[in-house]
Amino acid sequence: MGIELELHSARPARSSWSTSRATLLRGSYEHGDALDQALSTLDPRGSGRLRQVDPYGDTLFGEQEAEAALREIPDLLERCVYESQAAAVRDLAALLTACANTPGSYLWFIGD
Template structure:
């Protein structure tokens, strides 16, 4: 089980475009470590990071991405496992890019 990450220039699937037409960047290298990190680390239940579904897709707009980015970075600081920490930092970087890109979305694709 893993969670793949995608950064889109606009809401994916919102318009009839070729698949992947809105895709700006994606990350697959930390999928399993990210799923383990989100499954084993203590998440703030009131935060948005806990929204990520390891079995389905989760979408964050640029405003939500800003909040989730801070949560992921804070969680990475507390993480002692290097692979999980790298996965959380990768997620934070993608969310940060989304927060800085008007109209963009991050999609977390679960297994």
Template sequence: MGIDLELHSGRPQRKGASRDTLLRSSHRHGEALASALSPLDRYGPGKLGWVDPYGDTLFNEQEAQVAREEAAALARECTDEREKAALLDLTEFLEACAATPGSYLWFVGD
């Protein structure tokens, strides 16, 4: 189980056309990111609990803006180095998404 990240300039399509909007991606922290987000409650406060490690989750720029604070706080508190690196990578993607009008961050689950 892992979660890959893809930043898109617009709403990505589920089929091959998603490459047309792809700005950047990260596949290096998939398992560590899934592990770092696994304790979060889907019904609790924050946005990152919404991320489905088995399916796909899409955040728009407004949701990314809210979630970046949450990811940064999780990274500061994290003691596992692999998970911390994954959360820092996620924070960068969320910041980029929040700063790019019309963009989406796609969490690609296994």
């Protein structure tokens, strides 16, 4: 399963699946394992927003975190060994961009 992504127009309600669907703008569910593999190449002791993503739990980025994380995408793309990982990172970049450009939005990283 890996890490799935959901872009929400407002802070998603984690307590109820049906309630969180009300704010859902876009989801990415096809790159979960590849995204997990790509993010696992980052040093967890280093700086940066993407290092904060919990592969086993949920992580939520607001507009400012998304904008900061976008600066990490070129380095993360260089670390990709497989095309599936690069595709996952490009999809992540698109969702981070959308989040950074959508006032009040959140990007939800849903771990295993």
